[in-house]
Amino acid sequence: MKGKVVVITGATSGIGEVAAVQLAAMGGRLVLVARDRARGQATLARLRDAGPDASHTAYYADLSRVAEMKRVAAEIAAAEPRIDVLINNAGALFGSRQVTPDGLEFTFATNHVAYFVLTHGLRDRLAATAGARVVNTSSDAHKGNRLDFNDLQSASGYSGFKVYGRSKLANILYTRELARRLAGTGVTANCLHPGFVDTRFGDHSGGFLAVAVKAAKTFAISPEKGAKTIVYLASSDDVVKVTGKYFYKCREAVPTPEAQDDDAARRLWQETEKLTGIKFAPVAATAETRG
Numbered sequence: 001m002k003g004k005v006v007v008i009t010g011a012t013s014g015i016g017e018v019a020a021v022q023l024a025a026m027g028g029r030l031v032l033v034a035r036d037r038a039r040g041q042a043t044l045a046r047l048r049d050a051g052p053d054a055s056h057t058a059y060y061a062d063l064s065r066v067a068e069m070k071r072v073a074a075e076i077a078a079a080e081p082r083i084d085v086l087i088n089n090a091g092a093l094f095g096s097r098q099v100t101p102d103g104l105e106f107t108f109a110t111n112h113v114a115y116f117v118l119t120h121g122l123r124d125r126l127a128a129t130a131g132a133r134v135v136n137t138s139s140d141a142h143k144g145n146r147l148d149f150n151d152l153q154s155a156s157g158y159s160g161f162k163v164y165g166r167s168k169l170a171n172i173l174y175t176r177e178l179a180r181r182l183a184g185t186g187v188t189a190n191c192l193h194p195g196f197v198d199t200r201f202g203d204h205s206g207g208f209l210a211v212a213v214k215a216a217k218t219f220a221i222s223p224e225k226g227a228k229t230i231v232y233l234a235s236s237d238d239v240v241k242v243t244g245k246y247f248y249k250c251r252e253a254v255p256t257p258e259a260q261d262d263d264a265a266r267r268l269w270q271e272t273e274k275l276t277g278i279k280f281a282p283v284a285a286t287a288e289t290r291g
Ligand SMILES: NC(=O)c1ccc[n+]([C@@H]2O[C@H](COP(=O)([O-])OP(=O)(O)OC[C@H]3O[C@@H](n4cnc5c(N)ncnc54)[C@H](OP(=O)(O)O)[C@@H]3O)[C@@H](O)[C@H]2O)c1
Pocket: 009, 010, 011, 012, 013, 014, 015, 016, 033, 034, 035, 036, 039, 061, 062, 063, 064, 089, 090, 091, 092, 110, 137, 138, 139, 140, 193, 194, 195, 196, 197, 198, 199, 200, 201, 202
């Protein structure tokens, strides 16, 4: 990873923070996207300890707000001529339905729309970098779910875990469609399940859900174990040419049939374009990436 630029969200906690520290220790230069300055500075201090030779940086944005996602992507794109790895990892679980000022349900906004908008904003920098990779944190929680295109904002019958599961299904469908659209540019896109990990995940979900997740964490693996597949997809030579796949424990895994539905992937993409006002134009490969 020496000299490589890694943009990562959700690195102020949990598996994202462990992955960022490990990638910094491997020589990467980390660019964080965080929402809280104190937490961002604390992670930066850990990155400087792990990888003192690189000047790691942090940008601040609330990834549930479309304008903030667009702004932070534009700031990073202006500062970084090349990006080797983009890790979309920030995510959350909400016990009760809440709607952002953009009119998006919070889980959908944070866990899916942020991945789409940030990747779109950085696509030219990725395409300008030979062997660039997008790594999206998903989850086995996608199992048993299908998207409801008549109710993507979960206005009816909200259940926190079901809506979370759908957002993680969206991560897999998004990764497949992104890989398809990036074909020929040299940029790969893969996603992963980290396992059930003892992080801050679920702590602020509220009500019964927070209690249930806390109790279940007795059986969870460590953030160090949970981060392994992120680090693998971001750095391993094994996956240089692999794209559009779902991984667990550093191996390709098979997601549910609903997560392999390319019509649903295309439709989700189109709906997300409408919701964000973004038109994802074809990305041109540069001489470097073609070479
Ligand atoms: N833990 C598990 O068992 C598990 C299993 C499968 C998948 N995952 C996935 O793994 C990813 C990371 O979760 P984790 O377990 O490491 O949880 P975590 O410890 O709660 O970390 C979540 C990270 O996302 C950031 N974040 C959340 N909402 C944000 C927002 N609106 N704007 C900017 N940043 C935001 C958090 O920032 P703050 O520090 O400011 O809160 C934090 O850095 C998520 O996508 C989650 O769905 C987790």
